[in-house]
Amino acid sequence: MSQPATFKLDGRDIPFEPGQTIMQAVQAAGAYIPHLCHHADFEPIGSCKVCSVRIKGRTVTSCTMPASAGLEVESEAPDINRDRKRLIQMLFVEGNHHCPFCEKSGNCHLQALGYHLGMQDTHFVHEYPQHAVDASHPDVMLDRSRCVLCELCVRASREVDGKNVFAIGGRGLKTELLINSPSGTLRDSAVAATDRALSICPTGALMPKRQGFVIPIGQRHYDHVDIAQRPEDT
Numbered sequence: 108m109s110q111p112a113t114f115k116l117d118g119r120d121i122p123f124e125p126g127q128t129i130m131q132a133v134q135a136a137g138a139y140i141p142h143l144c145h146h147a148d149f150e151p152i153g154s155c156k157v158c159s160v161r162i163k164g165r166t167v168t169s170c171t172m173p174a175s176a177g178l179e180v181e182s183e184a185p186d187i188n189r190d191r192k193r194l195i196q197m198l199f200v201e202g203n204h205h206c207p208f209c210e211k212s213g214n215c216h217l218q219a220l221g222y223h224l225g226m227q228d229t230h231f232v233h234e235y236p237q238h239a240v241d242a243s244h245p246d247v248m249l250d251r252s253r254c255v256l257c258e259l260c261v262r263a264s265r266e267v268d269g270k271n272v273f274a275i276g277g278r279g280l281k282t283e284l285l286i287n288s289p290s291g292t293l294r295d296s297a298v299a300a301t302d303r304a305l306s307i308c309p310t311g312a313l314m315p316k317r318q319g320f321v322i323p324i325g326q327r328h329y330d331h332v333d334i335a336q337r338p339e340d341t
Contacts (some may be wrong), residue, residue: 114178116140116250121175130158130170138181139335141191141220143309144171144257149266155257157191157220192224199230203238203252210319211311213327217255218310219334228327238283243294245317247305254284264304270297273304284312 111122123132142158151170161181172238276285288296300315
């Protein structure tokens, strides 16, 4: 039986199957490349750039780059992680992410990435933007201040829930998550607290009501384990 083709990730041999991207092969091998908008259940879109790696001096998104034999992929170089940290810091200051007071703390992908990348401050000046909160639904809340526009809820609502509740609209600083309903609010949309669109949200932007602190602080996903040790979660 022939051996599978491989490429190198920071010197480690990673086997891959034909058609896999670098990210898919890395996740299948139990290795880790930091990422935010990517999820193994959905087609990649390469929007957040957190998963960017370097190949022969060229920066590419690992979630969209096809794997091929003999590639030498750099991911954990200090300058690459520095750029990733800057991206995460920008997301923090462009929204209102106050981790000690957030119901998602400890289960938040954005927060876990900050810890993983050694983020100790936000570096940039906070913008404190005013984003609308939609609490009109009896079971679901949307806080756009925490939304990082990853589009995971958009894809999950369309492809898994079959409801097409969410969309991204606007341009530049006015880009925001939109609700597909007559009033533009959650109240008269088809969303439900059990939808995949809620559970896949990497931050506290979309949350089921009355469940924020069911799991105590200290017992959550990333309270004691670095996100790199839980690659199966994303």
